[in-house]
Amino acid sequence: MGYVAAALVALLSVWLLLRHWRERGYRRRVWVAPHYRAWTEATPPPPASRRFQVALIGDTGAVATTGMDPVLSLLQGWLQTAGEHSAVVLLGDNVYPTGIPPQHSPRRPAAEQRLLAQLRIFELYSGQVIYLSGNHDWNKGRPNGLDYVLRQQALVQEHLPTAHFLPADGYPGPVTRQLAPGVLLVVLNTQWWVQQGARPLPPEGTSPFQELLQLLRQNQHQQVIVAGHHPLYSNAIHGGKFTARQHLFPLTTVHKRAYLPLPILGSMLPVYRKVVGAAEDMAHPRYRHLRRRLLRVLHQFPNIIYAAGHDHNLQYFCQQGGHYLVSGAGSKTAFVQQGGHAAFVHEHKGFFALDFYDNQEVWLRALEPGTSPGAGQEVFRWPLTRSTIPLAPAPAGFAEKSRFRGA
Known part of the structure; x- marks a missing residue:
């Protein structure tokens, strides 16, 4: 039995090393499913004027506080170009690691x-700023998390009175904001469903999911963005996708240099998070309930746009006629697996932007910092509402090696 166990460990180790080598070949490269790439390269954006723009950026909680942060610099350039006919939606996890601690805490100044x-960067911006909260803003979901998020809300209101912190006071929502004629933002506090401890309850007899369904039915004549912190589709860690290195060297999940090989034993944590799930993972019962109920509503509305952060990368999925974004690369990056149901993924800092045109088209763009300060590059674009698009499912396992840059 000892020889069999040793052989199994050796085989597993070799397989993980080969998988690790393959992952190194595509990590941090733009991946676009072939159908999406071919169609977009042949189809330029419409000649019509842009009537409104929205930047969707999440997980900005680790931005540089000295010097100029590359993503904030990119966002600032976007703000100057977009002007007053635009909005920025910050998708939560605005302050790492645990939101805003009490005044007496040594962690408060940082x-x-x-x-x-x-x-x-929003002081001279004439557009709209909307802040959401994420699990880290709620003290990583600990029982006293409500106090942390209320302190953050107060600071946002104090230093940027024109900003909106939604939903206010820790309520689940949904709440709406009319960004422009025909463009509606619906905000959910998705952390409310997975939060431990105190959280404000909605009025008796109301259901957030029923309210959302009613809102979407009433606003089918509008172009609707639903925003929450937690993604509903993801090829990254919260969706149960782990690197070979995390299987073989599980302690690197805690510290990136903790290279202690633990084959088989090391796979227990990724398997646990994929099957059972930590509180922030899709597999966790509370998150699973939230996802199931939300998708049951959203799948009824074609062309709905759902934007989230949480995973530290950029991802786009087209599922059941709806558009699902992960834009959590505001200050950190983490592994994202190519293929599957994704149309586009990239392990890189940046954010998504939505362009609303006069002819009612909506285009999605992925924007990332360039090589020089303040410069940016568009690495992916895709029309979200053009009815002539043949939305064939993207084949799994396709690896796109070259970068795509939009016109």
Whole structure:
């Protein structure tokens, strides 16, 4: 039995090393499913004027507080170009690691600086700023998390009174904001469903999911963005996707240099998070319930746009006629697996932008910092509402090696 076990460990180790080598070949490269790439390269954006723009950026909680942060610099350039006919939606996890601690905490000054570094770039911005909260803003879901998020809300309102912190006071939502004629934002506090401890309850006899369904039915004549912190589709860690390195060297999940090989034993944590799930994972019962109920509503509305952060990368999925974004690369990056149901993924800092045109088309763009300060590059674009698009499912396992740059 000892020889069999040793042989199994050896075989598993070799397989993980080969998988690790393959992952190194595509990590941090733009991946676009072939159908999407071919169609977009042959189809330029419409000649019509852009009537409104929305930047969707999540997980900005670790931005640089000294010097200029590359993503904030990119966002600032976008703000100057977009002007007053635009909005920025910050998708939660605005302050790492645990939101805004109490005033007496030694961690308070650093936490405030991270939030203020973001708020400063909006001081001269004439568009709309909407903040959401994420699990880290709620003290990583601990029972006293409501106090942390209320302190953050107060700081945002103090230093940027024109901003909106939604839903206010820790309620689940949904709440709406009319961004422009025909463009509606619906905001959900998805952390409310997975949060431990105190959380404000909605009025008795109301159901957030029923309210959302009613809102979407009433606004089918509009172009609707639903925003929450937690993604509903993901090829990254919260969706149960782990690297070979995390299987073989599981302690690198805690510290990136902890290279202690633990084959088989090391796979227990990824398997647990994929099957059972930590509180922030899709597999966790509370998150699974939230996802199932939300998708049951959203799948009824073609062309719905759902935007989230949480996973530290950029991902786009087209499922059941709806558009599902993961834009959590505002200050960190993490592994994202290519293929599957995804149309586009990239392990890189940046954010998604939505362009609303006069002819009613909506285009999605992935924007990332360039090589020089303040410069940016568009690495993916796709029309979300053009009815002539043949939305064939993207084949799994396709590896696109070259970068796509839009016109």
